[in-house]
Amino acid sequence: xxxxxxxxxxxxxxxxxxxxxxxRPLDATAEHALTRLLHGARTRRARRRLVLRAxxxxxxxxxxxxxxxxxxxxxxxxxxxxxxxxQAGTTAPSLDALARIAGARAAAAGPDDGxxxxxxxxxxxxxxxxxxxxxxxxxVPEERITRWNADGSGSELVVATDPRHPGRPVxxxxxGRWRTVGDGKVLHRAAYPAGYGTRHGGLAxxxxxxxxxxxxxxxxxxxxxxxxxxxxxxxxxxxxxxxLLLALSSYRxxxxxxPRETAAIVRLLxxxxxxxxAGAVTDRLGRRGLAFVHDGPDGxxxxxxxxxxxxxxxxxxxxxxxxxxxxxxxxxxxxxxxLSYEAWLP
Amino acid sequence: xxxxxxxxxxxxxxxxxxxxxxxxxxxAPAHEVEEVVADVFAIAWRRRxxxxxxxxxxxxGVARNCLANVVRxxxxxxxxxHRLTHHEAAHGRQTVTGPDAERPGSWVLEALDRLSPAxxxxxxxxxxEELTVEELAVALDCGRSAAAMRLHRARRRLRAEIxxTRTxxxxxxxxDGHA
Numbered sequence: 001x002x003x004x005x006x007x008x009x010x011x012x013x014x015x016x017x018x019x020x021x022x023x024r025p026l027d028a029t030a031e032h033a034l035t036r037l038l039h040g041a042r043t044r045r046a047r048r049r050l051v052l053r054a055x056x057x058x059x060x061x062x063x064x065x066x067x068x069x070x071x072x073x074x075x076x077x078x079x080x081x082x083x084x085x086x087q088a089g090t091t092a093p094s095l096d097a098l099a100r101i102a103g104a105r106a107a108a109a110g111p112d113d114g115x116x117x118x119x120x121x122x123x124x125x126x127x128x129x130x131x132x133x134x135x136x137x138x139x140v141p142e143e144r145i146t147r148w149n150a151d152g153s154g155s156e157l158v159v160a161t162d163p164r165h166p167g168r169p170v171x172x173x174x175x176g177r178w179r180t181v182g183d184g185k186v187l188h189r190a191a192y193p194a195g196y197g198t199r200h201g202g203l204a205x206x207x208x209x210x211x212x213x214x215x216x217x218x219x220x221x222x223x224x225x226x227x228x229x230x231x232x233x234x235x236x237x238x239x240x241x242x243x244l245l246l247a248l249s250s251y252r253x254x255x256x257x258x259p260r261e262t263a264a265i266v267r268l269l270x271x272x273x274x275x276x277x278a279g280a281v282t283d284r285l286g287r288r289g290l291a292f293v294h295d296g297p298d299g300x301x302x303x304x305x306x307x308x309x310x311x312x313x314x315x316x317x318x319x320x321x322x323x324x325x326x327x328x329x330x331x332x333x334x335x336x337x338x339l340s341y342e343a344w345l346p
Numbered sequence: 347x348x349x350x351x352x353x354x355x356x357x358x359x360x361x362x363x364x365x366x367x368x369x370x371x372x373x374a375p376a377h378e379v380e381e382v383v384a385d386v387f388a389i390a391w392r393r394r395x396x397x398x399x400x401x402x403x404x405x406x407g408v409a410r411n412c413l414a415n416v417v418r419x420x421x422x423x424x425x426x427x428h429r430l431t432h433h434e435a436a437h438g439r440q441t442v443t444g445p446d447a448e449r450p451g452s453w454v455l456e457a458l459d460r461l462s463p464a465x466x467x468x469x470x471x472x473x474x475e476e477l478t479v480e481e482l483a484v485a486l487d488c489g490r491s492a493a494a495m496r497l498h499r500a501r502r503r504l505r506a507e508i509x510x511t512r513t514x515x516x517x518x519x520x521x522d523g524h525a
Binding site: 188 | 350379
């Protein structure tokens with residue numbers, strides 16, 4: 001007969017190796033929460049904290065919103081970005097056309113063309129630390145670069161960007177040597193010894209990124225809870241787009257895709273219902289992209305619009321943005337305000 | 347390493363372990379679990395000067411107190427006590443129906459649920475958080491010998507509940523096999 005602790009262990013409702021709470025590198029929500037703790041020490045504890053509750057994909061992002069009921073005088077976040085405005089045009093290629101472009105590029109890719117474990121991104125999410133004696137709310141985009149090597153060693157650098165100089169990367173990846181530029185403030189820097197990534201990486205880190213869109217959808221569903229639906233997107237009616245984009249973001253944090261993986265991503269998006277072309281856009285790092293937008297339901301609150309930006313030449317995922325589509329008076333949010341954005345670098 | 351650096355290292359190393367700790371004990375959707383985890387680390391941040399070299403059991407101790415406050419504050423203490431049986435259903439997990447099946451599933455959780463809250467907690471910490479006796483003592487804020495004794499007694503009582511379940515299943519209705 002099995003030992004009683006062994007029996008109980010086998011019935012663990014939240015195992016370390018699988019599911020929503022499995023071991024893996026921190027996700028964006030956890031990273032933002034840590035940043036707030038480390039750099040919000042000057043602010044007093046808020047009298048109350050409210051977390052805006054939506055559903056589905058918005059939930060994970062909403063978790064990083066440390067909205068507070070503030071005293072008089074606290075204004076809106078100083079560095080809150082304006083929403084990207086796509087320029088609608090008739091010449092912009094469709095997602096399907098982009099998928100073909102990405103597919104052609106994948107076919108010409110060589111054996112050394114990725115993927116690479118690790119990522120480099122600039123991100124921002126709405127947050128407003130406040131309280132009776134709080135300093136004026138400041139919201140700072142953050143840039144994070146993570147790289148892992150074949151022997152499991154790795155390194156990580158997190159830099160707060162300077163809100164007075166938006167639109168510039170603050171980490172320069174110079175052939176693996178990272179230099180901070182501009183006025184970025186280093187929030188976190190770590191080097192991990194050989195074997196660390198192997199021991200501490202989750203399933204996502206150990207699973208090679210698929211080059212097949214169906215396999216990618218399966219992976220995103222199993223690892224990150226993306227909406228299931230058929231491999232061709234049929235059956236979800238677009239309702240799963242927010243979850244899919246959130247899953248894609250989590251996946252992208254683990255891996256920097258090469259041309260083959262990029263082709264799978266674009267084909268996956270092209271086969272997913274609910275994303276419409278919105279036109280050309282210049283992202284926050286000054287890059288030209290094509291925006292595709294999901295205006296459909298995001299859950300019970302149904303208050304947000306999801307945007308994904310792709311490189312028109314390669315199909316590479318450049319970034320995502322979520323904006324509010326309705327006023328949320330309880331949180332002093334107005335329609336059009338940005339909830340979060342991510343801009344991915346190569 | 348500064349106190350802040352030590353906290354950041356502990357956060358990065360143990361964020362998911364603390365999330366699992368909370369998820370196992372809170373019958374709630376993921377966003378509520380994340381809220382509680384954020385509160386746990388906010389409290390840990392304020393108390394970061396106390397952070398020990400091996401921070402995980404200490405974080406579990408913070409999480410236990412935080413979780414109790416949250417659950418009481420929301421008037422869900424009863425749901426916490428009965429969390430385990432609900433948890434399987436809430437998460438859509440497959441469970442087996444008898445003690446001889448390969449995966450113990452719900453019947454073990456039901457056996458656990460029949461124990462006192464104190465017994466349940468020490469067993470969860472030992473089985474799911476895989477704490478040693480020394481670590482149990484930190485998480486439960488008691489001495490090593492007291493932790494060892496609590497675990498020993500709780501294991502014995504769980505074994506008895508499991509045996510009772512097996513007996514009930516193997517002799518259904520008390521009369522089969524005598525036709």
